[in-house]
Amino acid sequence: MTDPQLRRTPLTGVHESLGATLTGFAGWLMPLRYGSETAEHTAVRAAAGLFDLSHMGEIMVTGPDAAAALDYALTGQPSALAPGRARYTMICAPDGGILDDLIVYRLADQEFLVVANAANTGVVLRALADRASGDVEVTDRTADYALIALQGPAAARILAQVTDADLSAVKYYASYPAAVAGHQVLLARTGYTGEDGFELFTRPQDAEAVWAALTAAGADHGLVPAGLAARDTLRLEAGMPLYGNELGPDLMPFDAGLGRVVRLDKPGDFVGRSALAKRADSEPVRELVGLVVQSRRVPRHGYSVLWDGAVVGQVTSGAPSPTLGRPIAMAYVDADVARQAREAGDAAPGRLAVDVRGSAEPAALVPLPFYHRPA
């Protein structure tokens, strides 16, 4: 039964007509899959997939002091972004714990679009408002946007059929206002799949038309609609963290191997600076690693990682990898064990394992990401 309290996106009707399996996700009714999630995953790797990401939070930060307010509120330095450029960044608590990971788009000199995870939009909105001072306005614009992602090696060819924008000029992590099928969108070259691709912010009333135009343009290119299940295995193969799994309030960006998002070199204070600076100077106690399980049993979130039979860490995300043909996982493990496992190399699976419901399944430690798109 579908919970009637769940929010519908401007595209939920389209998903229903496509026969999607819908699921509750962060308060929204979202497509989990349309048919086989494995087929959707492989289509994105080989051709392209179309995703509804309208649950993501859009927060607009505007005004003469917007750039300074974001420099203070976030770990990155949005003031250094040129208009039209974007950056992956984080917002931390004063103790350095991660409140969310974000993409910040500088749309104009005094206009920034902050895209937050659906489950954290309220937290991010409040934190940005609390941390803002001077002449700056922080507004939740989530309901004013639909967000459609077109991802995969065929994405640019498909999109080129329905827009006059010069896509070769749209760099990775850049955004442009553009017309797609006659509708005004903000077109960004970003994604969460490990493939080339675009994210299109549209007006809610234009979402169905843009979705339909992309579907028609992609018909001869192997484009399929893809749900959250495929999105999760795609991002896992690409080694991309998910808030609530690899990221959370008890973790700092350094734990996830993402210390680069903390710009300790930027001028001025920012929330979490002293805690993060202290952590940057200390030896890591744990490390986010990639595991490939040798059997076909799948490590899941929360399962223990074992070294010589002793618990040395926890799986944060795990799934059967359609690309590798084996179960894969990301896990936090003790830093010294990660080092020993790397040194042991091929011998590590004799000592490294995941406790899959009572049986120790041998695992190999591999560098992240599991998947690199072909150059």
Add this chain to the structure above:
Amino acid sequence: MTAVPDELKYTREHEWVAITGSTASVGITDHAQHALGDVVYVSAPAAGTKVTAGEPCGEVESTKSVSDIFAPVDGEVTEVNADIDDNPGLVNTDPYGAGWLFKIALSVAEGEQPPGLLSAAEYTELIAGEE
């Protein structure tokens, strides 16, 4: 709408049972495979294993989750579907046919119905609340 063939019996844990003589073929229902998503691995009880109705005797791994397989009847496993190992997707594409999982020699005398199984109508009613 998911398929619930009339001629089969069902469990509350979403297994189906086809009884022929003293042998029961067992699989998971169309409703179950749909809820699980793509099945990537099935751990079925080996031939010779004694199973007890209502107790877990194997696992089905899908992309998103893992679920126990519950023995629908008392008896001894006589045969396991070897095709599933190479092609677990058969559970999705043909759950009542090529996607069968294993066979059990029934403990009850031939011609006697094992207890506790649901009819197709009862199972349809059970899953109506979930769809």
